[in-house]
Amino acid sequence: MTAPVELEPDYYLTNFQKLVQFVVSRYEALLSTEELRFYRTFQQLDINSRRLYVRLLSRKGVPSSAGPLFRLDKLTYTEIENLPGATRRLADAGLLQRNPPLPLQEWLPLFSKAELLDRSPRPLPRTPKRAELVSALLSGDTNPAALREAIVADVPLLSLQAAEHFNTFRLCFFGNLNQDLTDYVLRDLGLYRYENYPLDRQQLPFQSREQIEQHLRYYKCLEQLDGTLEAGPDAIESLCAQLPPGIEGDATLHRRLERLRLTLARQLERLEDFEGAERLYRRCTRPPARERRARIAVRLGDIDTGLALCREILAAPYDEAERVFAENFGYRTAKKVGCLAEWQVPARYRPPTHTVVLPRATERVELLAAAWLEKSGNAGGDRCFYVENSLINGVLGLYIWDILFAPVAGAFCNPFQIAPSDFRTSDFYPQRRTAFEQRLAELDDGQWAQRVWRTYRGKWGIANPLVAWEALPESLLELALARIPAIHWRPLFSRLLADIAHHRSGLPDLVLFPAGGGYELVEVKGPGDRLQQNQLRWMAFFDRHDIPHRVLHVTWQPS
Known part of the structure; x- marks a missing residue:
């Protein structure tokens, strides 16, 4: 100890x-x-x-x-x-x-x-x-x-x-005013070990005094947010007028300002100041700005504008969630007014499902299901691991470790970051597109697993936002790299990288490795539980790429 x-x-x-x-x-x-x-x-x-x-x-x-x-x-x-x-x-x-x-x-x-x-x-x-x-x-x-x-x-x-x-x-x-000196304490206590990435002056996030001033001004506005939301439309308009204009090339400030404007616009919408909300939403490029505009238009009876916004989204969706909204909302709206000519019924994927009756126990239902799957194998020797989001995220984190911590401008502010500052944003992939594309192409040469193992052994215990070390034992990693083919890893990695903020969750609870070879991803649902939308989207994705999966419903034996 x-x-x-x-x-x-x-x-x-x-x-x-x-x-x-x-x-x-x-x-x-x-x-x-x-x-x-x-x-x-x-x-x-x-x-x-x-x-x-x-x-x-x-x-x-x-x-x-x-x-x-x-x-x-x-x-x-x-x-x-x-x-x-x-x-x-x-x-x-x-x-x-x-x-x-x-x-x-x-x-x-x-x-x-x-x-x-x-x-x-x-x-x-x-x-x-x-x-x-x-x-x-x-x-x-x-x-x-x-x-x-x-x-x-x-x-x-x-x-x-x-x-x-x-x-x-x-x-x-x-890089923000949300953190404090506690991060040093966590390091000193040994709770976190951080990657040693370069912190060259030219790569740091602030390159001018004007940048610093605008970020400070943003945080002064943020301090007023709660009181402003309670005060009403006039106070919201006043706060909007105080926001800094933004700096060309400062994506972080742009994201912060958009997030604040979206919050203010949503409150105006709740207060039924639809004109003010629409005006603010128009100044935002990120979701859910277009979604809210479409909803406002339809609520006010402007069906044509609402449907036009849905078509605009479908032509160039910002992310998968926005696309799904446009498909569903556009179809429902068109159906209400009887103009379904160009709108198709949104696809509803139904994953393969199996129901099993188990004795009630105090253990987590996922662990009970894993034990049942291991025992129910025809040949014996099946292995089943409770992984939830840790396996696929973890292998990706190991595979792209050097790219994740590469010296991209503005990504690292200090020595205590477990991830680049843009990690959970839509800028993460585009900023590193060439490096990611080259790395995904290496999946074809058959040597990619060696890179994963080198990173696993050389970086063990260092903080990485994708890697939960204790949930990724060697026995699991060995089976995963041997059984899951590169033709499956590539689309899995691609989808994760395209929108890490939303796609890193919703993955199946279990991975089953039958004694006879292969693998299967299994989502466990206990009594009364149901699939969430992000889980359904993952399973529809598995189906498109022939990735073996199913849902295992667990019910309890009568007492």
Whole structure:
């Protein structure tokens, strides 16, 4: 058993310093004067002041107009010597403000209900609701200065400064503002091992200050999203006007802006502001923009426009899900108005199905089915594995490992990525099209399995978004590479690569290797369970490519 890893008491400071130094070493020319001043000021502080600053930066303070708020009497960090002294030095450096002059209502969230009741200069109702208590406190005739003196005078209060500058460093390091220093901790604890990919300056995602500014502006808009959705159409229009215009060639920013516009448009649609929703959907190229436009048109009685959009999708579908929508919605709409001349009934594939009655047990139904399949073989010696999405995804991940981690511009921001930043997007395949086509062509030379084995043994345990190591034992991999022919691997890999975000799930639960040779993919459905649409699409695909498959329905024996 591996001994637990013990982190240094100030591991967070080490990680913070690595992050900011990484960004300065690669992006110094793109950082503002204020951001560089923040970096240099921090570097000149004593170690205890740096520890305190990073501790506060990592905590969720009370938001205020002066920066995140904290109470010094609530801070306890054993590794920081002389906490009040560190506070003074941070204040002298401009990274902390002590007792900033704020309206009382901005300080009140730092105090508990019990404290407010105890410190109030006049009796307050002992209401269970904090909001009512605060309202009663602020609405009385007590002088505001006297009220502030009574509640906060003897409590040392702090507001963190320059935190917005760290957002720029975080954005440059992670490529987003959703991640934090936890990723370092996961590495240090040994929970993840990362591939060693190049991080050359010319391959990093941000190549201009304007890019950085627009991404920061996008995240400021994103912070307002929840309140905007609740506020109504006018607030949505206002937020749309604040969105950055986008940068030519910055596919990541384009995706983020489209995702936000789609969310806003969908809310306008729910609020029955169809004109505003249509206007926003028209600015989006990705699904489900055309689908929503078609639905809006039909809802408003404009059948011709709805059907025209379905035809447009069918002529050039963005992905398989959009094509399936256009086939089904177009047919149903045309049927309602009696103009079916050009619309065919959508195909409904019915996979081969077998039903088996098994004794009820506490084990997963997939494991029970696997055991039954092994025992039911005529010759004995059949092997059945519970793989779900791990087998085909895993073999693909091993086969394209070097392409997945190749130095594509903008794909990698820092050393802690298990996948390129565009992995789950429609840009993933086109960005690497030539390399993928060449690699798939190598399936014909009969040597491709050797590449898989070399990667399997050389990269074991390193994080890869397609490879679940513990679900891919050697015994399974050996049978899969020997039994599943290249003529089947090629279409499987091609479909996965075409739309990894949607196609990496929905694969069958089991793979059966009969003693007599060959293989079969088996989807298990327990009592009351039914095939999902992505599973049906996979099985229709198997049928087109003669890949052996079936559905095994399990019912329970009567008690």
